[in-house]
Structure formats: C-alpha cells, structure tokens
Amino acid sequence: MLLKDKVVIVSGIGPGLGQHLAIHCANEGAAVVLAARTPDKLDAAEAAINALGLNTEVLKVPTDISDPDACTALVNAATERFGGVDVLLNSAYTGGKMEPVEDADLTDWRKTMDTNFFGSMQLSLAAVPSMKKRGGGAIVMVNTMVVRKAMAYNAGYGASKGALKTATAHLALELGQYGIRVNSAFMGWMWGPNVEGYVRQAAAEQGISEQQIIDGIAEHIALKRIPTDANCGKAVIMLASDYASEVTGACLDVNGGDFIP
Incomplete structure (x- = not known):
C-alpha cells in the first residue's frame, strides 16, 4: 500500500478527479480527510470510500480554500482527529470564464486566482507546520496542461495555474530541508x-x-x-508516495501524450 498509515488531505472533492483521489488514497491505506465547499459532495465521497469495505478512517470538513481561516481550520481538524498531516493533494479549482483575452473579465480572473493560486498556497502553508513536526511530508499540486500548452479561451484559468507552477517550484526548494516534497501533476483532457x-x-x-x-x-x-480521471489520479498518488521519495520540484505531464516537452 503506497500510503499506508498516512494522513492525507484531499481538497476539491466532487464528482471526477477529486473523488477518485480520495478513493485511491483509501485503497492505498491512508486515513482520508475530505475537503470541499459542498457537504453533499463530501457525503458522496465518504459513501464511495465506505463501499470499498476497507474500514478507512474518514474525516469530512466543509472548506472553502479561498478563505485562509478555513484552511487553518481544516488542518487543525485533521490534527485533532489524526495527530497531524502527512500528505496534501491540492485538487480544488475553479475554471473561471471561458472567453477571449481581449474580452477578459479581470474581476473573474481575480476570483479564479483566489481559488487556484492563493487557495492552494494557503492550504499548503497551513499544512507545512504539521508536516515539519512529523519529520516530512508530500504536497502535490494538481495543475493543468493549459499552462504547458495554450488553449483558446482558457487564459484566466491558465494564468492562475501558471502562478501556482512558479510558486510550487520555490516551495519545493525551500521545504526540501524539512523532508517535505512538493510536486505538480499537469492534467490534460480527462x-x-x-x-x-x-x-x-x-x-x-x-x-x-x-x-x-x-x-x-x-x-x-x-x-x-x-485518459480517464481515475487513471490520471494514480499519477498524483505516485508523486505523494514513497515511490517518489527522491522527487521534488517536478512537473509531471499526465495527458496521454497530448503535450510532450
């Protein structure tokens, strides 16, 4: 089991990749902390995990990652229940408006940035002290191929994720000394x-x-x-696991070869 006895926070729980990540974590032996804005999505993910019959420990915490206090409360809840956090999978996002750049609603860009960039960074920084106390950890940012390969009408979304890519590299450099690895998975069509x-x-x-x-x-x-979102999620789990123990600051393209550097 790749995540046996690990405590994993998965943000952005919902139908699709987020729920698959939670299920993969359960299958790999982790205690799973589910975070999303919508309680119904948390309940659905919990039911899917329980259906596995693995007696997985699950904690549901309604969370809006664009709210710094909510990010802190999420990590505190995980720490109170399980003693700390080992892994953070930053899957929460918003796509923003699809529109030509020349017609861009920059107010919407700012809202998109609040979730995709600031939200993911806020949650990561909230988790770092716990990971330091536990002697290390892993953070995986679920990013997008749009950063690597421009696609029409995705500029606001791509810009927010591009900023996240840059910050992730610096975070990996600075946190390596504490045994905390930080990597990115760049998803394409799923x-x-x-x-x-x-x-x-x-x-x-x-x-x-x-x-x-x-x-x-x-x-x-x-x-x-x-590629299916379930299969793409397995690459995220690999980056979070000890199979990637020597990997940090990496950008892994998970798109079936739609973009090849």
Whole structure:
C-alpha cells in the first residue's frame, strides 16, 4: 500500500478527479480527510470510500480554500482527529470564464486566482507546520496542461495555474530541508463528468455525434484516447508516495501524450 498509515488531505472533492483521489488514497491505506465547499459532495465521497469495505478512517470538513481561516481550520481538524498531516493533494479549482483575452473579465480572473493560486498556497502553508513536526511530508499540486500548452479561451484559468507552477517550484526548494516534497501533476483532457458534459454540449452545438467530438480530441493525443480521471489520479498518488521519495520540484505531464516537452 503506497500510503499506508498516512494522513492525507484531499481538497476539491466532487464528482471526477477529486473523488477518485480520495478513493485511491483509501485503497492505498491512508486515513482520508475530505475537503470541499459542498457537504453533499463530501457525503458522496465518504459513501464511495465506505463501499470499498476497507474500514478507512474518514474525516469530512466543509472548506472553502479561498478563505485562509478555513484552511487553518481544516488542518487543525485533521490534527485533532489524526495527530497531524502527512500528505496534501491540492485538487480544488475553479475554471473561471471561458472567453477571449481581449474580452477578459479581470474581476473573474481575480476570483479564479483566489481559488487556484492563493487557495492552494494557503492550504499548503497551513499544512507545512504539521508536516515539519512529523519529520516530512508530500504536497502535490494538481495543475493543468493549459499552462504547458495554450488553449483558446482558457487564459484566466491558465494564468492562475501558471502562478501556482512558479510558486510550487520555490516551495519545493525551500521545504526540501524539512523532508517535505512538493510536486505538480499537469492534467490534460480527462474523461469524467466535466469532459463528458463538454462533449455533449459541443456535439449538440456542432450538429455532429459525440463520438466525432471524442475522436477529434483523441487525434492529438499520442495514446489516441482520452485518459480517464481515475487513471490520471494514480499519477498524483505516485508523486505523494514513497515511490517518489527522491522527487521534488517536478512537473509531471499526465495527458496521454497530448503535450510532450
């Protein structure tokens, strides 16, 4: 088990990647702290974990990571229940408005930055003291291929995640002396609720089949298929585990070869 006896916080619990990350953590032996703004999503993730039959210890904490006090309260709750935090998976995000840069609503960019950049950093900094006390830890930032490969109408989202990429590198450099590793996983297209919804909408708007939309996306991916969010989540777990004990400050592309440096 890659995370046996670890205490893991997963932010951004919801249908899709966040829930899969929580399930992977449970399967790998961790105690799981679930964080999301919506209690219903926390309940759904807890039910999915309980269905595994592993007797996983689960703590649910409604959290808006854009609120610094909420980030502190989340870590305090995890510490009170489990004694500390070993791993933080920063999966919470907002996509912001999809629009041309020349028509950008910069107020929306700031809101997107509050979650994707400041929120992820606030939660990371809240977790660091606990990790120091435990002699080390791992933080994984779930980032996006949009930072690596520009995509139309994603500038606000990409800018927020680009800032996170830069800060993550500095965090890795500074925290290494405490045994805390900080890495990023850059996700591309992932087959899950969000992409499924996009495919349905795009097919309806263009008057073609959903399979044609899927094929058009897969054509640009080296593996010729859209990776699933469940499988992409496994790369995040690897970075959080001792299998990556010598890895920090890394940028791992998890996109089936859609972007190859």
